[in-house]
Amino acid sequence: MQADLPETMLAVRIREPGGPEVLEPVRVPVPRPGPGEVLIRVAAAGVNRPDVLQRRGGYPPPPGASELPGLEVAGVVVETGEGASRFRPGDAVCALLAGGGYAEYAVAPEPQVLPVPRGLSMIEAAAVPETFFTVWTNVFERGRLQAGESFLVHGGSSGIGTTAIQLARAFGARVFTTVGNEEKKRFCEELGAERAILYRSEDFVAVVKELTGGRGVDVVLDMVGGDYVSRNLEALALEGRLVQIAWLKGSKVSADFARLMVKRLWWTGSTLRPRSVEEKGRIARAVEEQVWPLLESGRVRPVIHRTFRLEEAAEAHRVMEASVHIGKLVLVTDFGRSMAEGGAGASVRARWRRWCRRCRRHGAGRACACSDRRRWWRRGLAGAARQSGRLRRPRRPARER
């Protein structure tokens, strides 16, 4: 279906490999959807560590993908390509991309597009696909984490970590994590980790061994690598699974691999971006079936640290590299801002719900979940949204004052 679209759009490109300053706002042609694709008017785009690697020149887009950074967006469908039939113009969606998210419009293969979970804002929805798909496929599919098992995720305060803590808890696992400071420790323990280990002053192997009665954990999700590989093998229980998703400390390691045999361990890993559309579509269907109900009921929530205007992508990268964030960083377009304020964008053939007037977060067309929000507030998850000015502290009902 053809839409009346502008010829050009604002986007952020990587001028050349380098520091955050190479992220440059530019005007480029609006992309058009090919067969099986949808064109999304972007309200918000998630920022991920792989975007930082791409900016430095170490993570090139797969063949055929947009050269622009950005692996996930939320927005409104404005045009559909031939054969794309699930979504119609006006639908509020979020999508996993192989690139091109730092822009006002983005094209996504339809199998990688999902409806915005009920009750989530566009900003929250934009923070879901990359981390939730990654955690799902690595922790539950490759790592085969089961209810009643124990789980260690490194970098608990990261986008990946905050997602893994919540999902593992929601599926009934005991969760341990590593963090860099006290503030992150408190946050992760409020979020659901039984124990957040200060990796600069504590030995995570000794702590998880002590907490599991000497047995070790069943699954480790590791983004650190380096000397952590050997320590992860030590921290695992018999028949444990180590899942590698990144190598922040390097991928050339020396370890005592005899432990793999003696403890009958599995060591695996994966990357999401180069996988085929069919494979990403399969993960999308599993996530929609298993995780969307948790998002819609409020049991699991993306943690948003801070939002930035699309043009401020360089500043978002500086914050990510300083590692002061807890949860996700999100870029918001002018369209996204106008939706949040209930302005012109909000009425785009609104199968997008207008936000509740009282809490400015939930859909007003159905019972508003403000009470839900109060629960999340107490657990500290609303702090970041408050910082971005989107939420005000809820008034306590008279009987509680």
Ligand SMILES: NC(=O)c1ccc[n+]([C@@H]2O[C@H](COP(=O)([O-])OP(=O)(O)OC[C@H]3O[C@@H](n4cnc5c(N)ncnc54)[C@H](OP(=O)(O)O)[C@@H]3O)[C@@H](O)[C@H]2O)c1
């Ligand atoms: N394989 C895949 O498909 C895939 C997909 C998405 C992301 N990833 C990877 O997953 C990682 C997280 O991504 P993100 O976007 O969530 O990034 P992020 O928010 O920037 O997280 C990076 C995290 O690494 C932690 N960290 C650094 N050194 C550590 C150490 N020695 N011990 C424990 N934690 C340490 C940091 O914790 P402190 O600040 O507390 O030090 C921080 O929480 C990245 O490395 C990314 O490349 C992989």
